[in-house]
Amino acid sequence: MSSAWESLTVDARDPARLARWWAEALGYQVVTERLDEVEIRRSGERRPGLLFVSAPDDKESRNRLRLDLRPDDQEAEVERLVDMGARHVDVGQGDGAWTMLADPEGNEFRVLRQRAD
Structure with missing residues (x-):
């Protein structure tokens, strides 16, 4: 048995804004958008994606990823x-x-x- 990499999740104060920034940076497109999460991918069915989710806290230290x-x-x-x-x-x-x-x-x-x- 193995697993497939589905997505990388990023906490964000403003998921829609940050997802659109990364979509432009990477040449990706928004594939799903909800009130508290937005996913971007190179194309609709191509994985993995980047999933931006709502988080109330600001980033406070160096990234671990x-x-x-x-x-x-x-x-x-x-x-x-x-x-x-x-x-x-x-x-x-x-x-x-x-x-x-x-x-x-x-x-x-x-x-x-x-x-x-």
Whole structure:
């Protein structure tokens, strides 16, 4: 017996706003929307998805789980995401092959350099 990865759940003060931000960042689409939860996926039937659910509390510490993005052009993607409302953050990462950003609600994620083939 095995399991299939269905979704990753993200607590959010404003699930609809944060889901739409991530949908734009990733080129995903909203596939379900309820008052207290919104799911986005690359396409309607393609899993896994990101599920944003209502949570009354603000994020208070570093993420225990994060997304890593690998664009074709790291510098251009960082600029695009910052223009959309992401911000640079320092979580003690030092100098690395990535840039650490946070989404509009403070969830950290990394933008990696292009993979060397």
